Amino acid sequence: MKTAKPDLDLRIDRALELPMYQQICQRFKTAIEQGSLHAGDRVPAVRALAAELNLARGTVEMAYRILTDEGYLQVRGAAGTVVSPSLPPPAILKPQVVMAMAGQAHAATVDRDGKAPKPLQMGLPALDAFPRKVWNRLVGHRLRGSELARLGYPDPAGYARLRERIATYLGVSRGVTCVPEQVFITTGLRNTLELTLSSLSTVGDEFWFEDPGYILARPFLQNAAVKLIPVPVDEHGLMVEAGKRLSPNAKFAMVTPSHQSPLGVTLSLERRMALLEWASNAGSWIIEDDYDSEFRYQGRPLPALKSMDRNDRVIYSGTFSKVMFPGLRLAYFVAPVSAVARFQAVCYNLNAGCPYLFQAGVADFIAEGHFSRHLKKMRLLYADRRAVTSRVFQEILGDRIRIDLQPGGLHILAKLADHEDDVMLAGHARTAGLAVPPLSRWYINAKPQQGLLLGFANVIDEKDAIRLALKLKQALT
Ligand SMILES: Cc1ncc(COP(=O)(O)O)c(C=O)c1O
Numbered sequence: 001m002k003t004a005k006p007d008l009d010l011r012i013d014r015a016l017e018l019p020m021y022q023q024i025c026q027r028f029k030t031a032i033e034q035g036s037l038h039a040g041d042r043v044p045a046v047r048a049l050a051a052e053l054n055l056a057r058g059t060v061e062m063a064y065r066i067l068t069d070e071g072y073l074q075v076r077g078a079a080g081t082v083v084s085p086s087l088p089p090p091a092i093l094k095p096q097v098v099m100a101m102a103g104q105a106h107a108a109t110v111d112r113d114g115k116a117p118k119p120l121q122m123g124l125p126a127l128d129a130f131p132r133k134v135w136n137r138l139v140g141h142r143l144r145g146s147e148l149a150r151l152g153y154p155d156p157a158g159y160a161r162l163r164e165r166i167a168t169y170l171g172v173s174r175g176v177t178c179v180p181e182q183v184f185i186t187t188g189l190r191n192t193l194e195l196t197l198s199s200l201s202t203v204g205d206e207f208w209f210e211d212p213g214y215i216l217a218r219p220f221l222q223n224a225a226v227k228l229i230p231v232p233v234d235e236h237g238l239m240v241e242a243g244k245r246l247s248p249n250a251k252f253a254m255v256t257p258s259h260q261s262p263l264g265v266t267l268s269l270e271r272r273m274a275l276l277e278w279a280s281n282a283g284s285w286i287i288e289d290d291y292d293s294e295f296r297y298q299g300r301p302l303p304a305l306k307s308m309d310r311n312d313r314v315i316y317s318g319t320f321s322k323v324m325f326p327g328l329r330l331a332y333f334v335a336p337v338s339a340v341a342r343f344q345a346v347c348y349n350l351n352a353g354c355p356y357l358f359q360a361g362v363a364d365f366i367a368e369g370h371f372s373r374h375l376k377k378m379r380l381l382y383a384d385r386r387a388v389t390s391r392v393f394q395e396i397l398g399d400r401i402r403i404d405l406q407p408g409g410l411h412i413l414a415k416l417a418d419h420e421d422d423v424m425l426a427g428h429a430r431t432a433g434l435a436v437p438p439l440s441r442w443y444i445n446a447k448p449q450q451g452l453l454l455g456f457a458n459v460i461d462e463k464d465a466i467r468l469a470l471k472l473k474q475a476l477t
Helices: 020-033 046-053 057-069 095-107 132-144 160-174 189-200 217-222 240-246 269-282 337-350 356-367 370-397 422-431 462-476
Strands: 073-075 081-083 183-186 205-211 226-234 252-255 285-289 314-319 331-334 401-403 411-416 451-455
Touching (some): 020 057, 046 057, 160 183, 160 356, 189 217, 189 285, 205 217, 217 226, 252 269, 269 285, 370 401
Parallel strands (some): 205 226, 252 285
Antiparallel strands (some): 183 331, 314 331, 401 411
């Protein structure tokens, strides 16, 4: 049997004229009507609630008696008191309904609703292949051995050992030379952007944003105090010259150089150099979003743009969402040397920090070699899943889609003909239970291409790929 939710708000207001027992009645009725207490849920014992609210037991007893008489509660002797199982469903809009309505705004783009992922959902690593046993052991070990000091507040800039591990990893794998003090731990890209803007921006600063560009960063930035300048992208990545024409003195430029989101192209060397040169001359900051660069299936992973940053202009942003799993909510950035003090101050003033336990778990995961082993395995697995998915989808849907495989990443872009309506088709696919967001939604001003974005990391084998491709084919007809 479920017990009443701990976040149930039963606080009473002693300043109100309404007697306290009536206030309690009112709170329970509201909770039941709004769906945060369900039929059959156990409510707190009289003694416990009286102690929690600092009231006489008699006051709570009176409230429970009234609620029982009115049919809201049912007393079950030793089994406690429960919300009456025979209550009709709540008459008013349930929170779930409200949440579903709120979710509709981005439902057709990227699924982030805490539910089991849908097939083909982009942005997810292979959840079935993550070494959960190892992870559980490492975190369990930390949990059992936790010292008293670890129950206090974490360092808002991040757990020191993890910052060290990341600095070493970046040096070896991404060519990024940095010291641990430059590494800040965050809960994800948006937290990174929040700290970056708080540290380095002033109201009205212009901000280059790839067009098309990462769809979940856009609303965050549009709500921030910067002016978004969409800069077009072609097969060589961000068009730096266009950016210079549109906004020569922008304070920021955000790029996905290794694997452009969503087109998958790589920022050419020429453009990388042009971008760095512009940032040095204009005194601007480049935010390098290096979200899934570890996965490259042709040749070696490219060094990060940050590795070429001779003039300290690049804020390097990485995440554990793809290389481990996104439920972890751990990411990081490397601050330019000249800005470390500002980031440090902003972190201490604005940032709550991340839970110690998971940071320590990740530090151990890296230190014991599981991280590099996992990456190595995933590169092979993804190369396989990508090849199978693209071949099968091309074979089965060849008359509707065209797949140009890009060298890296965790999704495939299935292009559609110009006359197709990718938003409508993605909607049909969604009705069939598939999450294939429409490419056109990633665009702001540039002429949108029509296409569907297919996450291949969780397509487990050829049989699975065939089943999904046939399902998509049926949804598109
Ligand atoms: C383009 C891009 N940047 C960054 C991220 C990582 O975001 P986070 O660290 O918040 O999970 C993602 C995740 O899907 C992404 O697609």
